Amino acid sequence: MNTIVPIELYYPLYLNLCFFLVLFTLLHTRILNMNEPRNLSFINYTGYVLLAFLIFHIGQRPPSHLFGDTINYYRTFQHYNTGGEILQVNDYGWHLFMKAIASVSSVHTFFTICAIIYVFPMYRISKEFFKDYWYYAFIMFVVSFSFWTYGVNGMRNGAACSLFLWGVSYHRNKVVMSLFFLVAIFFHKTTLLPIFAFVITYFYNNPKVFFKGWLACIPLSLAMGGVWITLFASLGFGDDDRLAGYLTSEAAEGTFSSTGFRWDFLFHSSFAVFAGWYFVIKKKFEDKLYFKLLNTYLICNGFWILVIKANYSNRFAYLSWFMMAIIIAYPFLKKQFFKDQHFLLGKVILVYFSFTFFMYYLFWG
Numbered sequence: 195m196n197t198i199v200p201i202e203l204y205y206p207l208y209l210n211l212c213f214f215l216v217l218f219t220l221l222h223t224r225i226l227n228m229n230e231p232r233n234l235s236f237i238n239y240t241g242y243v244l245l246a247f248l249i250f251h252i253g254q255r256p257p258s259h260l261f262g263d264t265i266n267y268y269r270t271f272q273h274y275n276t277g278g279e280i281l282q283v284n285d286y287g288w289h290l291f292m293k294a295i296a297s298v299s300s301v302h303t304f305f306t307i308c309a310i311i312y313v314f315p316m317y318r319i320s321k322e323f324f325k326d327y328w329y330y331a332f333i334m335f336v337v338s339f340s341f342w343t344y345g346v347n348g349m350r351n352g353a354a355c356s357l358f359l360w361g362v363s364y365h366r367n368k369v370v371m372s373l374f375f376l377v378a379i380f381f382h383k384t385t386l387l388p389i390f391a392f393v394i395t396y397f398y399n400n401p402k403v404f405f406k407g408w409l410a411c412i413p414l415s416l417a418m419g420g421v422w423i424t425l426f427a428s429l430g431f432g433d434d435d436r437l438a439g440y441l442t443s444e445a446a447e448g449t450f451s452s453t454g455f456r457w458d459f460l461f462h463s464s465f466a467v468f469a470g471w472y473f474v475i476k477k478k479f480e481d482k483l484y485f486k487l488l489n490t491y492l493i494c495n496g497f498w499i500l501v502i503k504a505n506y507s508n509r510f511a512y513l514s515w516f517m518m519a520i521i522i523a524y525p526f527l528k529k530q531f532f533k534d535q536h537f538l539l540g541k542v543i544l545v546y547f548s549f550t551f552f553m554y555y556l557f558w559g
Contacts, residue, residue, distance in 0.1 A: 223540030237329035253306030262347030287380025315360035334519035337547040354382035391493035395486040411499040466521040473525040
């Protein structure tokens with residue numbers, strides 16, 4: 195367990211480290227070409243140090259209520275560590291995984307393994323898609339608004355969505371991809387939504403249609419928000435009462451669960467939508483894999499918009515938000531669109547991180 199950093203400074207340390215990394219990255223994009231040896235050395239060394247730091251920082255945190263549901267995961271782990279039987283749960287695979295680790299190791303080893311499952315796939319998909327330039331996509335994952343929350347609070351959801359990313363990184367090998375998708379479902383059934391959306395793109399993959407569908411979700415939610423909440427809750431998402439409860443239960447005081455139409459989070463979601471629209475429609479970017487990722491995001495985010503007024507709708511927002519980094523970074527790292535594209539990418543990373551930074555210091559800090 196990391197006892198060097200005071201508990202109350204865990205998140206500020208992560209956030210301010212990201213702040214300086216983003217500034218240093220911006221500086222390098224200003225003075226160096228992307229393919230220069232000095233730049234490649236910087237981004238690879240920095241990326242690997244960042245990867246190791248995050249796994250240690252998240253994985254070796256103390257079990258405290260200041261990390262949200264970490265304390266509940268700790269209590270469940272202790273139950274299994276003392277020989278308790280697997281509880282009556284829906285996400286059986288996760289609890290089987292937890293019990294297996296609890297029988298041979300400490301809770302801090304468990305947290306560290308979870309941190310690896312959460313963070314490593316972000317590196318893996320970045321490396322697979324962008325080779326030497328993987329750092330740019332990876333740091334965008336790391337500075338995303340939802341990154342910290344789903345590393346220490348919504349651990350199961352975060353791990354499951356990262357397993358989805360890991361699966362997508364094997365998109366050329368359908369068997370391996372399907373196995374990762376299956377494990378993701380066993381960890382958290384909500385990943386059925388992005389998996390289902392991704393499968394849809396194999397049958398229909400026209401971004402123009404999905405853009406229109408995403409836009410249509412906004413007035414449909416404003417006019418009929420309660421109808422969609424009731425409809426999706428009644429479906430139960432595979433007979434999972436807990437998921438339906440996220441939509442219909444009352445929010446606990448002090449949680450990230452503000453209700454009403456969240457224009458601030460819709461604005462945040464629109465970053466990826468605008469990036470996709472700009473490159474696909476305005477710049478005529480043609481890439482079937484990018485279309486798949488973008489359309490998956492649009493489907494999942496459109497679903498969240500329909501239930502945006504529900505308590506705990508942020509749990510469904512993450513089912514699209516975890517993909518935002520790669521949606522924005524992908525075109526920049528695949529094709530030359532602008533004269534000084536490297537510097538523009540640095541500025542985009544800064545703007546993207548600014549939402550995370552200012553939401554904390556202006557609203558929550």
